[in-house]
Amino acid sequence: MIVEAPAIAAGKPGVWLRLLRNPSVLIGALLFGLIALMGIAAPLLSSIDPGAINPSNRNKTPGYETAARDDEGRKITHKAIMGTDSLGRDIYTRVVYGARVSLIVGVTVSVLSIAVGLLIGLFTGYLRWLDGIVMRVMDGLMAIPTILLAIALVSLSGASLMTVIIAVAIPDIPRVVRLVRSIVLSIREEPYVEAAISVGTPTIKVLWRHVLPNTIPPLIVQATFTCGSAILLEAILSFLGVGIPPETPTWGNIMAEGRSLFQVYPHNILFPGAFLTLTVLAINMLGDGLRDTLDPRMSKRL
Amino acid sequence: MTGPVLEIRGLRIALPKDGDRAEAVSDVSFSVAAGEIVCLVGESGSGKSVIAFSAMGLLPKTLPITAGAIELQGENLVGATELRLRELRCTRMGMIFQEPMTALNPVMRCGDQIDEVLREHTRLSAAERRAKIIAMIEQVHLPDPARMVGSFPHQLSGGQRQRIMIAMALILGPSLLIADEPTTALDVTTQAQTLKLIKELQRDRGTGVLFITHDFGVVAEIADRVAVLKYGELVEMGTTAQILSAPQHPYTQMLIASVPSHTPPARAPAAGAGDAIVLRTEALAKTYSTTGLFGGARKVDAARDVSIEIRKGETLGIVGESGSGKSTVARCIARLIDPSSGKILLAGTDIASMPAGRLRALRRKVQIVFQDPYRSLNPRRTVGESIIEGPMNYGLARHEALERSRKLMELVRLDPVALERYPHQFSGGQRQRICIARALAMEPELLIADEAVSALDVSVQAQVLKLLEEIRRSLHLAVLFITHDLRVAAQICDKVAVMSKGRVVEYGPAEQVFGSPQHEYTRALFDAAPGRRFKFAAA
Numbered sequence: 023m024i025v026e027a028p029a030i031a032a033g034k035p036g037v038w039l040r041l042l043r044n045p046s047v048l049i050g051a052l053l054f055g056l057i058a059l060m061g062i063a064a065p066l067l068s069s070i071d072p073g074a075i076n077p078s079n080r081n082k083t084p085g086y087e088t089a090a091r092d093d094e095g096r097k098i099t100h101k102a103i104m105g106t107d108s109l110g111r112d113i114y115t116r117v118v119y120g121a122r123v124s125l126i127v128g129v130t131v132s133v134l135s136i137a138v139g140l141l142i143g144l145f146t147g148y149l150r151w152l153d154g155i156v157m158r159v160m161d162g163l164m165a166i167p168t169i170l171l172a173i174a175l176v177s178l179s180g181a182s183l184m185t186v187i188i189a190v191a192i193p194d195i196p197r198v199v200r201l202v203r204s205i206v207l208s209i210r211e212e213p214y215v216e217a218a219i220s221v222g223t224p225t226i227k228v229l230w231r232h233v234l235p236n237t238i239p240p241l242i243v244q245a246t247f248t249c250g251s252a253i254l255l256e257a258i259l260s261f262l263g264v265g266i267p268p269e270t271p272t273w274g275n276i277m278a279e280g281r282s283l284f285q286v287y288p289h290n291i292l293f294p295g296a297f298l299t300l301t302v303l304a305i306n307m308l309g310d311g312l313r314d315t316l317d318p319r320m321s322k323r324l
Numbered sequence: 325m326t327g328p329v330l331e332i333r334g335l336r337i338a339l340p341k342d343g344d345r346a347e348a349v350s351d352v353s354f355s356v357a358a359g360e361i362v363c364l365v366g367e368s369g370s371g372k373s374v375i376a377f378s379a380m381g382l383l384p385k386t387l388p389i390t391a392g393a394i395e396l397q398g399e400n401l402v403g404a405t406e407l408r409l410r411e412l413r414c415t416r417m418g419m420i421f422q423e424p425m426t427a428l429n430p431v432m433r434c435g436d437q438i439d440e441v442l443r444e445h446t447r448l449s450a451a452e453r454r455a456k457i458i459a460m461i462e463q464v465h466l467p468d469p470a471r472m473v474g475s476f477p478h479q480l481s482g483g484q485r486q487r488i489m490i491a492m493a494l495i496l497g498p499s500l501l502i503a504d505e506p507t508t509a510l511d512v513t514t515q516a517q518t519l520k521l522i523k524e525l526q527r528d529r530g531t532g533v534l535f536i537t538h539d540f541g542v543v544a545e546i547a548d549r550v551a552v553l554k555y556g557e558l559v560e561m562g563t564t565a566q567i568l569s570a571p572q573h574p575y576t577q578m579l580i581a582s583v584p585s586h587t588p589p590a591r592a593p594a595a596g597a598g599d600a601i602v603l604r605t606e607a608l609a610k611t612y613s614t615t616g617l618f619g620g621a622r623k624v625d626a627a628r629d630v631s632i633e634i635r636k637g638e639t640l641g642i643v644g645e646s647g648s649g650k651s652t653v654a655r656c657i658a659r660l661i662d663p664s665s666g667k668i669l670l671a672g673t674d675i676a677s678m679p680a681g682r683l684r685a686l687r688r689k690v691q692i693v694f695q696d697p698y699r700s701l702n703p704r705r706t707v708g709e710s711i712i713e714g715p716m717n718y719g720l721a722r723h724e725a726l727e728r729s730r731k732l733m734e735l736v737r738l739d740p741v742a743l744e745r746y747p748h749q750f751s752g753g754q755r756q757r758i759c760i761a762r763a764l765a766m767e768p769e770l771l772i773a774d775e776a777v778s779a780l781d782v783s784v785q786a787q788v789l790k791l792l793e794e795i796r797r798s799l800h801l802a803v804l805f806i807t808h809d810l811r812v813a814a815q816i817c818d819k820v821a822v823m824s825k826g827r828v829v830e831y832g833p834a835e836q837v838f839g840s841p842q843h844e845y846t847r848a849l850f851d852a853a854p855g856r857r858f859k860f861a862a863a
Contacts, residue, residue: 213694214702214710216660217759221714221766222687231713235704 037316046311053304057297061121068115070100072271076110081287105289107279116271117294123272124253124301127187131252132245134191139198140241144229146199147206157203160196168193172255176264186266190255194248201244205237239316246309250302257298273298327398328355329500329532330379330417335392337374337383337556348374348387350556356532358499361523363535363543363564366553367579367781368752372536375553376504379534380419381409397499414441417500418493423509424485428477434488435473441492460491464521483514487521494525501526501533507542511645512808516852519546538782540583541811544568544855552576569861580861582786584811586853588834591818600671602769602802603657603690604633608666608676610652626652628826630666634770634819639796639803641817641834643810645849649826650806654774657804658692659683671769688718691763695775697755701747707758708743714766725765732761736791753784757791764795771796772804777812789816810853814838822846 041047060067079088084105092098104113146156163171175189209215210233218228259265260274261281268275273294280290337349349371356362364372377383379394381401394401396417401409413419421427429437435457442453454473461469464487477485486506493501503522507515523546526533537543543550543564550567552560552575560573571577608630613623627649634640642650656663659675668676675686694700701710711732712725720728730740736757747755756776763771773792777785793816796803807813813820813834820837822830822845829843841847850856 213696213700217692217694217700217710217762218702218713220658220660220687220690220692221762222684222717223713224684224717227717231705232702 040315041312044311044315046307047315048311050304050306050308050311053300054308057121057301057304058125060118061125064118064122067118068112070112070115072111072115072119073269074111076106079106079110080108081283082106082110083287084289084293104293105287107276107290108283108287109279113276113289113293116276117273117297120271120273120276120294121297121301123183123266123270124256124298127183127190127256127272128249128253128301128305130187131191131194132249134187135194135198135248136241136245138191139195140202140234140237142195143199143202144206144233144237147203148210148225148229148233153203156199160199163193164196166193168255169258172259173262173264176259181264181267183266183270186256186259190252190259194252198241198244198248201240202237205240206233209233209236240313242316243309243313246305246312250305250309253298253305254302328357329397330356330534331393331395332375332379333393333395335375335378335394336390337371337378337387338390340386344369345555347390348556349378351392352553352556352558353392354551354558354561356500356534358532359526359530360548361526361533361535361546363537363547363550364553365537365540365543365550365579367538367783369555370553371556372553373504376419376502376534376536379500379502380413380417381406382419411445414493414498415445415496416498417502418496418498419502419504420486420489420493420506422505424482424489425477427489428485430477433474433476434480438488438492438495441495445496456495457491460495461488463525464488464491466491481514482510483518486510486514486518490518490521490525494529494531497529497531499531501531502536503533504536505538508537508539512810512849512854513645513852515542516854519854522546539854540568540580540782540860541853541855541858544858544860546854552579568858571861577861579783582783583860584786584789584815585860586811586814586838586850586856588814588817588838590835599635599637601669602634602636602671603804604631604669605653605657606631606667606669608653608656608668609664610649610656610661611664625826627656627663627823630823630826630828632821632828632831634802634804636769636802637796637800638819639805639817641805641807641813641820642823643807643813643820643849644823645808647825648823650808650823651774652826653823654692654772654804654806657770658690658772659687660692688714688766689769690772691766691768691770692772692774693756693759693763693776696779697752697759698779700759701755703747706744706746707750710747711743711758711762711765714762718766728765729761732764733758735764735795736761751784753780753788756780756788760788760791760795764799768801770802770804772806774806775808776805778807778809785812792816810838810850822849 082102082105084103086102086105088100090098102112102114104117107113142156146152171193172189175192176185179185215228215232218232256265256272257274257277260272261278263278265274266272276294277291280287284291332355333353335349335352336347339345339348352375354362364375366372374383374387378389379401381404389402392402396412438457438460439453442448442456448456457473458469461472466472466484466487480488507518510518519542522533525531535546547564549561549563551558552567552573554575560567560571560576567576568580571580608627609625610627611623611625613621615621630653632640642653644650655661657668663676666676667674670686670689673686675683701707708726708729711729712722715725715728716722729743733740733743738754738757750758777788780788789812792803795801805813805817817834819832820834821828822837822843824845830837830841830846837846841850
C-alpha cells in the first residue's frame with residue numbers, strides 16, 4: 023500500500039539567479055570581465071609592440087602626438103594617450119599587455135593554491151593523526167611574512183613567470199588549508215557521513231562524495247580574494263625588482279621603472295596603478311557578493 | 325483578582341508569503357485564570373510557540389498579528405508600545421524557554437543575570453537585590469546559593485540552569501508565567517523535579533501558567549486544562565480528564581491514541597531458544613581519556629562491563645538518561661567508534677578490535693538509523709542515491725541497486741517516484757523512513773535504532789514504530805532500540821536493559837523490568853516518568 027510522495031517543492035530561485043541579482047557580484051564580474059577582455063584583445067587595442075623603445079619620445083605627457091611617414095610616404099600620427107615612459111615606450115600599450123600577465127598570475131595562483139590547499143585540507147581535517155603534524159607546518163608557513171617568503175622563493179630559482187606564480191601561491195596555501203580543514207571538521211561529525219561509513223563507503227569516496235561538495239562555496243569566495251591579493255603581490259614583487267623580468271610588461275614593472283621620476287612625470291605610475299586598483303576592487307567586490315550569496319546561513323527551525 | 329490573568333480572543337497571526345499556510349494562528353481564543361495551569365499542546369508547526377511569543381511581544385516582524393486581542397489582566401497587549409511591553413515583562417508576565425543553555429548568557433554569571441531583572445524594574449539597593457536573589461535561589465531549591473550566584477551557566481547542569489531561568493522569571497512575582505517546552509531538553513528525573521517545582525511555585529504564588537508542550541505525559545502530570553492546536557486552529561479545549569480520557573475531536577482522539585502506554589502489551593515471545601544469537605557483547609567498555617600537559621589527565625568511563633545479547637527476530641531496548649552510555653554502546657557495536665576493551669560477537673565473530681580492512685565485509689550486517697532525520701541524509705544527493713550507495717559499495721550493479729531501492733521504498737510506504745527528490749522535500753517522518761530503507765538496503769542482520777523516533781511528533785512516531793514492528797516481523801530482524809522514552813520502550817521491546825552511568829543496572833524481559841523493577845535506579849526512573857498513573861484513551 024503505497025502512501026506518500028512529496029510534491030515538487032517550489033523552492034527558492036536557483037543559485038545563479040540569486041547571484042545575478044546581487045549588485046556586488048554583477049558590478050564586480052562585469053568590471054573584471056572588461057579588464058580580462060582588454061587583456062585578451064590587447065593586439066587589437068594597440069598596434070605597437072609594448073617593448074618598442076623610442077628614446078626620442080621619452081617621458082612625454084599623455085596626449086602627445088608623434089608623426090611618422092610610412093613606406094608609401096603617407097603621414098601617420100600616433101597619439102600616446104597615456105604618455106610614454108623613460109625609454110619612450112607607449113604606456114597605454116604596456117598597460118593593456120600588462121593586464122594579461124597580471125590576470126594570468128592572479129587566476130593561476132588562485133587555482134593552484136585552492137587545488138593544493140583543498141587536497142591537503144581534506145585529508146588533514148579527516149584523518150586525525152595527520153592533523154597535528156600538517157597544521158604545525160602550516161602554522162610555521164603562515165608565520166613568515168608573505169612578501170618576504172615570496173621574495174625568498176623567487177630568489178631561490180631566478181625570476182620568471184612560473185617561479186613568481188609558485189612563489190605567490192605558496193604563502194596562500196595555509197589559509198586555504200585552514201578554511202577547508204575547519205569545514206571538514208564540522209562535516210565529519212554529521213550523521214550522514216557516519217551513515218556513509220556504516221554502509222561501507224571507503225574513506226576516499228566519503229571525502230569525495232560527502233565532504234568535498236560542502237567545501238566548494240567558501241572556496242569560491244576564498245579564490246576571488248586570493249586572486250586579488252596575488253595580483254597585488256605580483257605587482258609588489260615587480261616593483262621591488264624581484265618579480266617578472268623587465269622584458270615582459272606588467273603593471274608592477276611599469277610602476278617600478280617610473281618610480282624615480284614620479285614627482286616629475288606621475289603618469290608613469292598613475293595609469294598602471296589605476297588599472298591595478300580597479301582590478302583588485304572588482305575582484306574584491308565579486309568576492310564579497312559571492313560570500314553574501316553563497317555563505318550557508320544556519321536556518322532556525324521555530 | 326477577578327477575571328482571567330491572560331485572555332486571548334480571536335487571535336490571528338499571518339505567515340510570510342512562501343509559508344505552507346496563510347496563517348500561523350487562526351482565530352484562537354482561550355483564557356488562563358489565576359492559579360491555573362493551562363497546557364497548549366500540538367504537533368510541530370501547530371503554532372503553539374508563536375502564541376507564546378506573541379503574548380510576550382517577541383514575535384518577529386515577519387509574523388504580524390492581523391486580528392484579535394491578547395489581554396493581560398484586562399490590558400490589551402496587541403498594539404502596545406515597546407516601552408509598555410518592557411515594563412510588563414518580568415513584572416506581570418514572565419517566560420521560560422526550552423533550551424536553558426542558549427537562554428542564559430554564557431559570559432555573565434548567573435547572579436548577574438537575575439540581578440539584571442531587578443536592576444531594570446526596581447529601585448532596590450545592591451545589598452537588597454542580593455538578598456532577594458539569594459532568597460529566590462533558595463526557593464527554587466538550588467543548593468549553596470552563594471556559589472550559584474557566582475557561577476557561570478556552563479558550570480551548572482541542565483536542570484540547574486532551568487531553575488535559574490525560573491528564578492529569573494518569577495523573582496518579581498508576575499501573575500502570568502509562560503513556559504515554552506521547558507522540560508523537553510531535560511532528563512526524565514530532572515524533568516520530574518522541574519515540573520514539581522513549577523507546580524509548587526505556582527501554587528504558592530497563585531500564578532497563572534501557560535505551558536506549551538508536545539508531550540502528553542507532561543500534560544497528564546501538570547495541567548488543569550488543556551487546549552489542543554492543529555495547524556494554527558484550536559480544535560478542542562477542556563479539563564485534563566476530559567481531553568485525555570474522553571477526547572471529542574477526531575484529531576485529539578488520534579493524538580491521544582498515538583501515545584504509547586507505560587505497560588508493555590502482552591507479546592508472543594519473538595525469538596525462541598532455537599533462534600540464533602545475532603549479537604552478543606561481553607564486558608564491552610569504552611573509556612575516554614584526556615591527557616593534560618601539566619598533569620590533570622582525566623578518564624571518563626562512557627560504558628563499562630556491558631554484556632547483552634540479541635537473538636534473531638527480537639527487539640532489545642536500551643533505556644537510560646543522557647550520559648548513561650547507551651549511544652556509546654550502540655556506536656561501539658556499529659564500530660563507528662572503537663571500544664576500549666571487551667568483545668562484540670557478531671554471529672560468532674569478534675569485531676571489537678578487527679582492523680578496518682576485514683571489518684568492511686562485516687559492516688553490512690549491522691546497520692544504524694540515527695536520531696536526527698534532518699541531518700541523516702546528505703542534502704546534496706537525491707534520496708535514491710543515498711539508498712543505493714551502500715549496496716553499490718558491495719558490488720551490486722547500479723540498476724539492480726535501484727530496483728532494490730524501489731522495493732524498499734514501497735516497503736516503507738513511500739512512492740518510488742520520490743527517489744528522484746532531495747531530502748529537503750520530505751517531512752521528518754518521511755525522512756526517517758528513508759533512513760530505515762537505506763539501512764535495510766544492506767540486508768543487515770542487526771538493525772540499531774539510535775533514538776530513531778525521539779525527534780518526531782507523537783503521531784508520526786506511532787507510524788514509524790508500527791513500520792519498524794512490521795519490518796522486524798516480516799524480515800525476522802534483530803533490533804537494538806536505544807531510547808530515553810520509557811513509553812516507547814514499553815511498547816516495542818521484548819527485552820530491556822537499563823543503563824546508568826555507563827553500566828547496565830537491570831536486564832530482563834520487558835514485562836518483568838517494567839512490571840517489577842528490581843534496581844533502585846530503575847524504580848526511580850519509572851517513578852519520575854510523567855503521567856505514569858494516567859490512563860490515556862485507547863485507539
